[in-house]
Each structure stands twice: as structure tokens, then as C-alpha cells.
Amino acid sequence: MIPLSWYLIFAAALFSIGMFGVLARKNAIAILMGIELMLNAVNVNLVAFWRYQTVPMVSLKAMMAGQVFAVIVFAVAAAEVAVGLALFISIYRRRNTVAADEIDLLKW
């Protein structure tokens, strides 16, 4: 049996790698990839807790809560990446760059 802690530490490591990508990369699309890694780490956590829940399953609703949560995260991730990429393509058209530190239209 694989201990719960292995899944959680794996998810924590994946989250940290994604966070490094978000903080350190220059290209905005690479930052989006880091966000995808972080969302995946969260999903691994949710599904691991779903599998290792110890409370008795009184109903189908309680039994599948973790998986439903993960499905909603999938939908939000898809929406996020679609809008994000549309924004970057629009910015690329106007400013001819996708480097995050050159997109400073809102900078005071």
C-alpha cells in the first residue's frame, strides 16, 4: 500500500516546481505552464484525500465529493488557460512581445 504522505509530498514538490516556473520565467506562456503544473498538484492532493478518506460513506454525495471537486478544478483550469492565451495573443498583436516584464501598460 502506498502511504498517503507519498502522494502529498509528491504534490507539494510538483506545486513548488510550478511556483518556481510562475515566479522565474520571463515568457508569459511559460508562466501559464507553471500555473498548469500548480493546478495539477492541487488535483493530485484532492484525489489523494478522496481515496484516503476515513469517514464512513453515508451517501453517494459524500462518497464522490473529492472527485467532483477535481472535475470542477479541471473546468476552471480549461477556462483559465483559454482566456489567458487569448489575452497573450491580443497583447502580442499590439505590443509585439509576450515577455511578462515588458507588459507594463498598467504600471503606475
Add this chain to the structure above:
Amino acid sequence: MNNLAEYTQQIPFIIIAAVTLGTALMVVTTKNLVHSVLWLIASLFGVAVIFALLQAGFLAVVQVVIYIGAIAILLIFAVMLTRKIAQESGPRFNENWLWAGVVALLVLVALIWTLTSWSGISSQALPLSERTDLIQALGIVLVSPNGYVLPFELASVLLLAALIGSVVVALERN
């Protein structure tokens, strides 16, 4: 004999976790963005295998179809559309990358420290009952009124809004 059964579960997990984390590191450090997306596909596939190990078969399939089939392809399109910049020989990291690494490491250490001091960390997975079909159960709770039909419908509204919003944002106006 008992030990052997444990190892046959644990060794695949260790291999898959190592491959997933290694490819994730390549995603955030590779210079060429097209290669970066390809590494991302490998990493997402590793997460799909983790879902399968956790007996969430539907989520494993959804991971392959949505993340690899849709999101990764969308990312490749975006990289191609902004190609001139992606191939440019400028630095791949901004000037704060060292601090970013320190922050990411600190978050990792803090998370692991919190996890090890939590009492539920050693909880064992209960065997799933043989009679319940998990995919059927997921389908029922997603659309039944006393299940999760409201979040489900909200997610579809969100996806519609994202669809229309991204078309409006990316539309070329002359």
C-alpha cells in the same frame, strides 16, 4: 509475500513520481518553449497515471483528453503564434529567478514540515467497495438535484463565458 505485494505497488509509484517531477523541472527550465510544452505533456501524462493509481479512472481519462488533448495543443498554438519571441535568444528567466527558487524551496519545506506534523498523515486507504461503480456514482452525483448539479451547471456557465470572452479578447479589430 506481503512485502512483495507492497513493493509491486510502491515501485511503480516511485518511478512515475520521479519521471513526473523530472519532466516538470524540464518544463520550467527548458529554453525552447515548444520543447517546454512537450515536457509539459509528459508531466501531465504522469499525473494521469497517478490518478489511475488512486483508482480515479475517470479523472485519468479526463486528464489525458482535456489537459493533453486540449490545453497542451492550445499552448502549442499560442507558442507558434508568438514564435518570434519564443525563439529569441534572450534570457529565459527574469532577474529575480534566484529569489524565486528560494521562495519555491521554502514553500516545499514548509509544506512537508506541516504534513509531517499532521496526525492524519498515516491514514490508510480503505478498500473501495466492489459493488459500487465509481464512474456511475460520479455521473449520478454530478446531475442529481440532491448532489452537485448546481456547481456542475455553474461550471458550464463559466466555460461558456470563457469561450465567448476569449473570442472577444483575441478578435482582430481593423
